[in-house]
Amino acid sequence: MPSKKALVRRPSPRLAEGLVTHIEREKVDAGLATEQWEAYVEALREHGWETVEVDPADDNPDSVFVEDTVVMYRNVALIARSGAESRREETIGVEEAVARLGCSVNWIWEPGTLDGGDVLKIGDTIYVGRGGRTNAAGIQQLRAAFEPLGAQVVAVPVSKVLHLKSAVTALPDGTVIGHIPKVDRPSLFPRFLSVPEESGAHVVLLGGDKLLMAASAPKTAELLADLGFEPVLVDIGEFEKLEGCVTCLSVRMRDLYA
Ligand SMILES: NC(=O)NCCC[C@H](N)C(=O)O
Numbered sequence: 001m002p003s004k005k006a007l008v009r010r011p012s013p014r015l016a017e018g019l020v021t022h023i024e025r026e027k028v029d030a031g032l033a034t035e036q037w038e039a040y041v042e043a044l045r046e047h048g049w050e051t052v053e054v055d056p057a058d059d060n061p062d063s064v065f066v067e068d069t070v071v072m073y074r075n076v077a078l079i080a081r082s083g084a085e086s087r088r089e090e091t092i093g094v095e096e097a098v099a100r101l102g103c104s105v106n107w108i109w110e111p112g113t114l115d116g117g118d119v120l121k122i123g124d125t126i127y128v129g130r131g132g133r134t135n136a137a138g139i140q141q142l143r144a145a146f147e148p149l150g151a152q153v154v155a156v157p158v159s160k161v162l163h164l165k166s167a168v169t170a171l172p173d174g175t176v177i178g179h180i181p182k183v184d185r186p187s188l189f190p191r192f193l194s195v196p197e198e199s200g201a202h203v204v205l206l207g208g209d210k211l212l213m214a215a216s217a218p219k220t221a222e223l224l225a226d227l228g229f230e231p232v233l234v235d236i237g238e239f240e241k242l243e244g245c246v247t248c249l250s251v252r253m254r255d256l257y258a
Pocket of ligand 1: 018019020021062065067068084087116117118162163165166242243244245247248
């Protein structure tokens with residue numbers, strides 16, 4: 001049976017020192033962030049996901065954003081190599097976690113850089129953002145790792161936000177959603193729906209019509225509910241201050257067989 005496992009990683013006590021690139025730095029309350037993270041994990045569990053905690057990386061402020069450290073396709077875990085040097089150590093615990101789950105492990109190597117937040121999978125199409133964290137060599141290595149397994153990798157420019165998935169994600173029917181002012185080339189996606197809020201562009205597919213979304217995007221939640229989806233809202237305000245979104249707090253592993 002296909003698994004419904006999701007990797008998560010407890011926030012570091014140094015979370016407030018996390019990187020900010022495209023927004024002004026705001027004070028982060030690490031205690032409140034931990035409460036928000038616990039509610040996020042609970043929302044995954046309530047919707048049938050078995051959460052697997054990667055060993056915490058207390059010295060790495062951004063380690064809670066576990067999505068950036070690994071890209072899953074079928075049973076292969078491609079360990080990322082962040083374009084932000086300060087985030088590279090985060091992969092250590094993640095390598096162990098995916099190996100323990102029985103994944104086959106592959107790596108992005110120097111000079112390649114790639115953050116998991118730049119990778120959006122829709123079926124066997126893998127969109128990869130070329131932006132501040134992912135370079136051309138990283139994209140070539142992603143292609144080399146996954147195209148032989150049946151994926152088609154499509155590279156897209158990202159200049160207005162941190163990652164591709166800060167700009168766009170996809171609904172269960174494959175429609176790509178994004179807040180137009182933050183999307184470089186909406187025309188690259190076969191079906192594109194514009195949403196009214198920047199954080200409304202981020203959805204985690206929980207299964208069926210259910211979408212995990214940030215509470216900061218109520219208008220988008222209303223729009224998507226009107227289209228027959230079921231938004232499940234979580235407050236991730238402390239992570240949003242560090243350019244985090246609902247997608248980056250977990251790695252869903254749907255194609256493992258257990
Ligand atoms: N995939 C994501 O959206 N990750 C968010 C990472 C935020 C972190 N402060 C960073 O700049 O790397």
